Amino acid sequence: MPSIIEFTDKGLYCPAGQFYIDPWKPVDKAFITHAHSDHAKPGNKYYLCHRDTLPMLQLRLGDNHYQSIGWNESLYMNEVKVSLHPAGHIIGSSQVRVEHKGEVWVVSGDYKTENDGISGAFEPVPCNTFITESTFGLPIYHWKPQEAIYTDIRNWIHSNQLAGKTSVLIAYSLGKAQRVLKAVAEITGNIFVHGAIWNTHQVLTQAGWRLPDVIRVTPELPKEAFKGQVVIAPPSADGTPWMRRFAPYSVGVCSGWMQVRGHQRRRNADAGFALSDHADWNGLLEAVKATGAEKVFVTHGFQSVFSRYLNEQGIAAGEVKTEYGAEEEEAVTEPEKADE
Structure with a gap:
């Protein structure tokens, strides 16, 4: 059975729905989990995102063809049902739930499990396959409240x-x-x-x-x-x-x-x-277990450590190479240069 989401040189691709999620190269249709520069790249023909992400995409990417929806609202791309759910990372950050022929995959984007009172509380979404970040996927990372x-x-x-x-x-x-x-x-x-x-x-x-x-x-x-x-x-x-x-x-x-x-x-x-917009080690583990996923793909961060631990815990996991993570560098923008 073909995968609902494939890992390509442009990004995470849903063949049945003919769209990408957070692509790092220009594509026709892109679902954007949040407005950080490593997940929201310029050059796409159509952008789909949460309504709270839209103003930031417009600021950072300028005029484009945008469509926005709320959390838990569904839309169909061909025969694929897609919805967005709170990720708790930053304002508007969303997980993307993709359902096709009774199978559900969820792409987490970036997320944290502690409710910061601004970004919305992380919502575990039951699924068959979960694609998770692992920015702080080492046991040494344990956040204070x-x-x-x-x-x-x-x-x-x-x-x-x-x-x-x-x-x-x-x-x-x-x-x-x-x-x-x-x-x-x-x-x-x-x-x-x-x-x-x-x-x-x-x-x-x-x-x-x-x-x-x-x-x-x-x-x-x-x-x-x-x-x-x-x-x-x-x-x-x-x-x-x-x-x-x-x-x-x-x-x-x-x-x-x-x-x-x-x-x-x-x-x-x-x-x-140590104030982070990402989940710590325990948060990552709690999120993965809460989805009930039978298969987990681990993206940017400490993929090898986190995926190996999940396998040891009886959760089938594998590593995926992506181009996410660059927002930790946050490049200088024109408005910043003008202030120097």
């Missing part, structure tokens, strides 16, 4: 204020930045942001999302305005001339990679907060 991490961030900001320093938090402009905003808004009314985060913020608030007010960092603002305040910037701004205006400042990196101290040293960060 979100509120505990938020408390650590607030305490760090307070200590910087006592030392007369500006607190610069490094966070991806889509996903992490919105969570960090939520964490710091409780202790300060002045939150400064880099242009890339400002642009994302504007699109989300215009789409109806209620987020804390922010102030865009511009060349006209005096250096004194930042003293003892909080600044949120994307990874691409770290270590650039753009940062000089905040001196004296302390840098805190918000990333799951901060679970390992060596990563904090390599980033020359003053503090590291």
Whole structure:
């Protein structure tokens, strides 16, 4: 029996429905799980996504042929039934459920199992075959509860204020930045942001999302305005001339990679907060088991370790090579360059 989803050099392909899921090369029809750059590439003829993802795709990819649906809404591509379900990764992030002739496959995209209060709670979707990420698919990755991490961030900001320093938090402009905003808004009314985060913020608030007010960092603002305040910037701004205006400042990196101290040293960060938009080891295992899948394909991350463990647990698993994972680098965009 042919697979419902095939692994091709362009991406995950459904032959019966004639569409791709998060393709990394241009195709005619593409279902997009979320708006991060490694999953949402330019050049496709038609884009299908969740309605909350649409504004971000328009910001990042410009004018295209877009179609959006809500979670748990079904549509048919030829004889294939397709629906989107919450992934909990970032705003609008979805898993793609594909059903054909009584068989169900689910493509997770990126996901996390702790509800962050913004992105929607991850929804396990029963299926025969589950395609899962494994970004943090090692037992060493075990996240503290979100509120505990938020408390650590607030305490760090307070200590910087006592030392007369500006607190610069490094966070991806889509996903992490919105969570960090939520964490710091409780202790300060002045939150400064880099242009890339400002642009994302504007699109989300215009789409109806209620987020804390922010102030865009511009060349006209005096250096004194930042003293003892909080600044949120994307990874691409770290270590650039753009940062000089905040001196004296302390840098805190918000990333799951901060679970390992060596990563904090390599980033020359003053503090590291293991705040991740991906599931940790236990979250990955819980998600896989909750689907009841008989077969699991493991994509980007620690594929070999995670798939081997699943096989040892009696869950048939295999590795799949994809081109996902690049959003961890978050390339510099034109609005960011203009702010340097």
